[in-house]
Amino acid sequence: MAKSSSDPRDPRVARTRRDVIQASAAILLEDGWGAATHAEVARRSGYSKATVYAHWPTPTDLMRDAIDRICEDSTPPSPSGNLREDLHTFLGRFALTLSERRYDQLMAGVIERAGRDEGARDLRNRLYETATNGIRDILAAHLPARDVVPSLAMLVGAVLVRVTYEGEAATPEFITDVVDRVLG
Known part of the structure; x- marks a missing residue:
């Protein structure tokens, strides 16, 4: 069975999600929530706004994954x-x-x-x-x-x-x- 272009197991989709989430997390930490718009995330990650909206329809959806990344990267001593x-x-x-x-x-x-x-x-x-x-x-x-x-x-x-x-x-x-x- 072929993987669809929206299948998260598809390496292209996984790469897109990783890049967009990484860009979102960076924007959140550098400039705050207000700066982390779909347009800015698209610009910073190198993907189209349509791609960002397809995976994260709302700002909260996008920020949830970005904050999950920030939390996952946090390792206490x-x-x-x-x-x-x-x-x-x-x-x-x-x-x-x-x-x-x-x-x-x-x-x-x-x-x-x-x-x-x-x-x-x-x-x-x-x-x-x-x-x-x-x-x-x-x-x-x-x-x-x-x-x-x-x-x-x-x-x-x-x-x-x-x-x-x-x-x-x-x-x-x-x-x-x-x-x-x-x-x-």
């Missing part, structure tokens, strides 16, 4: 077993992701749409889970279950506010202070 050291490492990496990879623009676009679009709410949740899984796992290994979610919110929230709202670096000293206050 291995924990050492030392609670404070691990939190410092993971929060430092989270802060770096926020400041260097333009994750704040990506989150802003997702959060803006999440209030009116269920698909965007799912994407917001996926991004949050991916960004915080390592920290959540570390806390769960060391704290009572009832303390994990509030501690996670305080740690991640402090870094998020520092980097995205205040526009300041989450320095090692800042992260140490936050960790000490939360674990106090």
Whole structure:
């Protein structure tokens, strides 16, 4: 049986999907959701708008696959077993992701749409889970279950506010202070 031109097992379709998703993810991280239009994704990936629309009829469809790629590419470091050291490492990496990879623009676009679009709410949740899984796992290994979610919110929230709202670096000293206050 011959593969059709829309069959995802067809190497041409797989290549097209890979290229378009890669371009979409790059645009999201560099310029945010608003810049990731079908036209810009087509231009950046080298495929026609018709091809992009054929595979991803809505912007949310396109962003879902791009965010899946971003989440799949995110690999947390291995924990050492030392609670404070691990939190410092993971929060430092989270802060770096926020400041260097333009994750704040990506989150802003997702959060803006999440209030009116269920698909965007799912994407917001996926991004949050991916960004915080390592920290959540570390806390769960060391704290009572009832303390994990509030501690996670305080740690991640402090870094998020520092980097995205205040526009300041989450320095090692800042992260140490936050960790000490939360674990106090």
